[in-house]
Amino acid sequence: MQVASIHFKERAHEKLNDAQLQKNLVKFKGKFVEARRRALTELDDADATRDYARDLRQRGLDALDVWLEMFERNATARGATVLWAETPADINRLVLEIASRHGAHKVIKSKSMVSEESALDHALEGAGHTVVETDLGEYILQINDYEPPSHIIGPALHKSKEEVSELFARKHGTPRKDDIEALCLEARHVLREHYLTADIGISGGNFFVAETGSVVLVTNEGNATLATTLPKVHIAISGIEKVVPTLEDIATLMRLLPRSATGQSISNYVDVLTGVKGDGEFHGAEHMYFIVVDSGRTSVLASDVKEALRCIRCGACMNHCPVYQNVGGHSYGWVYPGPIGSILTPMYVGLENAPDLPQASTLCNQCGIVCPVRIPLPDLQRKLREKEFEGGMRPWHERAGLKLWSWFAQRPALYGWASRIGVRHLHRLGGARGMIRKLPLGFGAGWTDERDMPAPAGRTFRELYKEAAARNGALR
Amino acid sequence: MRVGLLVTCLVDLMRPRVGFAALELLERAGATVVVPPAQTCCGQPAYNSGDRADAASLARKLVDEFDDCDYVVAPSGSCSGMLRTHYADVLRDDPAYAERAKALAARTYELTQFLVDVLKMRADAVPGTFAGTIAYHDCCAGLREMGVKAQPRALLAGVDGLAVKEMAEPETCCGFGGTFSIKFGEISSRLADNKCQHIVTAGVDAVVMGDVGCMLNVEGRLRRRGDTVRVLHVAEVLAGDGKAR
Numbered sequence: 107m108q109v110a111s112i113h114f115k116e117r118a119h120e121k122l123n124d125a126q127l128q129k130n131l132v133k134f135k136g137k138f139v140e141a142r143r144r145a146l147t148e149l150d151d152a153d154a155t156r157d158y159a160r161d162l163r164q165r166g167l168d169a170l171d172v173w174l175e176m177f178e179r180n181a182t183a184r185g186a187t188v189l190w191a192e193t194p195a196d197i198n199r200l201v202l203e204i205a206s207r208h209g210a211h212k213v214i215k216s217k218s219m220v221s222e223e224s225a226l227d228h229a230l231e232g233a234g235h236t237v238v239e240t241d242l243g244e245y246i247l248q249i250n251d252y253e254p255p256s257h258i259i260g261p262a263l264h265k266s267k268e269e270v271s272e273l274f275a276r277k278h279g280t281p282r283k284d285d286i287e288a289l290c291l292e293a294r295h296v297l298r299e300h301y302l303t304a305d306i307g308i309s310g311g312n313f314f315v316a317e318t319g320s321v322v323l324v325t326n327e328g329n330a331t332l333a334t335t336l337p338k339v340h341i342a343i344s345g346i347e348k349v350v351p352t353l354e355d356i357a358t359l360m361r362l363l364p365r366s367a368t369g370q371s372i373s374n375y376v377d378v379l380t381g382v383k384g385d386g387e388f389h390g391a392e393h394m395y396f397i398v399v400d401s402g403r404t405s406v407l408a409s410d411v412k413e414a415l416r417c418i419r420c421g422a423c424m425n426h427c428p429v430y431q432n433v434g435g436h437s438y439g440w441v442y443p444g445p446i447g448s449i450l451t452p453m454y455v456g457l458e459n460a461p462d463l464p465q466a467s468t469l470c471n472q473c474g475i476v477c478p479v480r481i482p483l484p485d486l487q488r489k490l491r492e493k494e495f496e497g498g499m500r501p502w503h504e505r506a507g508l509k510l511w512s513w514f515a516q517r518p519a520l521y522g523w524a525s526r527i528g529v530r531h532l533h534r535l536g537g538a539r540g541m542i543r544k545l546p547l548g549f550g551a552g553w554t555d556e557r558d559m560p561a562p563a564g565r566t567f568r569e570l571y572k573e574a575a576a577r578n579g580a581l582r
Numbered sequence: 583m584r585v586g587l588l589v590t591c592l593v594d595l596m597r598p599r600v601g602f603a604a605l606e607l608l609e610r611a612g613a614t615v616v617v618p619p620a621q622t623c624c625g626q627p628a629y630n631s632g633d634r635a636d637a638a639s640l641a642r643k644l645v646d647e648f649d650d651c652d653y654v655v656a657p658s659g660s661c662s663g664m665l666r667t668h669y670a671d672v673l674r675d676d677p678a679y680a681e682r683a684k685a686l687a688a689r690t691y692e693l694t695q696f697l698v699d700v701l702k703m704r705a706d707a708v709p710g711t712f713a714g715t716i717a718y719h720d721c722c723a724g725l726r727e728m729g730v731k732a733q734p735r736a737l738l739a740g741v742d743g744l745a746v747k748e749m750a751e752p753e754t755c756c757g758f759g760g761t762f763s764i765k766f767g768e769i770s771s772r773l774a775d776n777k778c779q780h781i782v783t784a785g786v787d788a789v790v791m792g793d794v795g796c797m798l799n800v801e802g803r804l805r806r807r808g809d810t811v812r813v814l815h816v817a818e819v820l821a822g823d824g825k826a827r
Contacts, residue, residue, distance in 0.1 A: 516639055
């Protein structure tokens, strides 16, 4: 997927002024937050479960090479082929090689965010294959000229029912339907045909299991089950960080993943796919490939934001983020939006290509509080800010303003003198209302475009306290 | 008991009366309060902007200034949160200060938290009076770094004439975020506007909170919208000068 994160501010501006999107976002906002809150109360001890999940994910990452090799061994022993993709281009190359080996024409996909990283659909189409996305959200985006996803678990969450009705009527040439069930049935009708005629099914992978060599798929629509078992060839694509040691670990993570994501106790479908279809077995692909993707992950593992790799892609951080809730996922300009995206995007595509993302957070820590594996997201955002500061990547006026403030703050006498003058000046600017309507350029002009700046009281605490203390003779 | 009042730069520059209100409440609750005279800024703007060196310089200065205090108390969840949850990290590489920073963090409190949890101030000992209804906004750092939630409400219940009404989403960020409010003015203003909408819908006379930064953000947006709901610091309401405009 093309990286547009450099334009975060402009995109956010556009989205803040998109009335339809704003309406859709308001609808989305309340839903997941309340559903998650309620779902977590079902657990006897949600906090202890989260501690345990954090530790098991971290243990997995601390010995990642061991688990990956075990996964490869066990998957291979069950007839699957494990392939390693170092770059996004490698993902596409490997998939195209598999497709040509099996003489495949039609490829169906269930949702895979990792394949969005490499724009796999375009690569497949470019090589003459037919690609059909079968996740309802991804399908909607695909037929809307490959609109990018705006959320990691609900790629088309930014769209209203009405927008989808209009799109279906236009693209399918059918009468407009206003009922959600009717729209789903229409998509199902279109997609059924493709399941039966596809040569390859591609899925993502919520987890790889080292001890069994399995891939785990967590879905609600049943499309992943069909897409991975009906075609003769199944390719599962996911990141190296998604490997967990045991099936027992999956049980723990599954207590948290659906609850944190959609507020469900369990998703409608959980597929644990292990090995190729054996003799006398009814289900399964005859050929099974795992594409295990690095694409920047090892460099995260070696960095001081490595905790971000614990992510199990529930989306709770973005669902709860006040910035995401208002600017929507497209503003972030790449595959992963919201708080987790503000770490992963700069790490995967380069901080210089996404310099605003770690900054575009109030550090309110709502994301850190809800993360099921306790990724300290604001701390990680701050660490990336440190890299930007050290690398001189912030605008000069920002750095200069900050330096000036710190310089004065380290010189109390000078600070006292300058602040006395400053607050008097600003107090006068506030006039009778005590509100400054326009701050001078370079001195926080961004504040007063849509807000007043309440003026200072006119005298500092330090001078007033000194006076009062002198009056009382109590200055220490 | 020697309590060092961390005035905070925003109180010093913008709302000195909040500092005096805090002072009065602490003394009323039995503390001996000292105000280190050379204090300026805790270093949070530098730290959150990635400037570790300046953050560390300011943190060292503050650790020195409050070294002889049994407690450090600030009328701010944000600044007390900076000390409590981040100073150990800021000074982690400074052998002369790392341990002292941790010790300071452990004895740092937000004002209402200190009054209730340490000084055991009871609601009926709160001196303030206020004629009207207020909504309390939970500022992020106070809530999520310091655990301030029940304390201000417990004390506000003791203010004569005051009724507390909960607004929608009291825990959602107002969009201030320090330098975020300037770097991303448009997004920040939108978040502030959402907050203002909840305040206005609640139909209260005043919105009360524990951080001057958030107050400036919310008040600035309210006034631009043309709303007249008052914006007050919890200290000034509790101390009783909440009536003064």
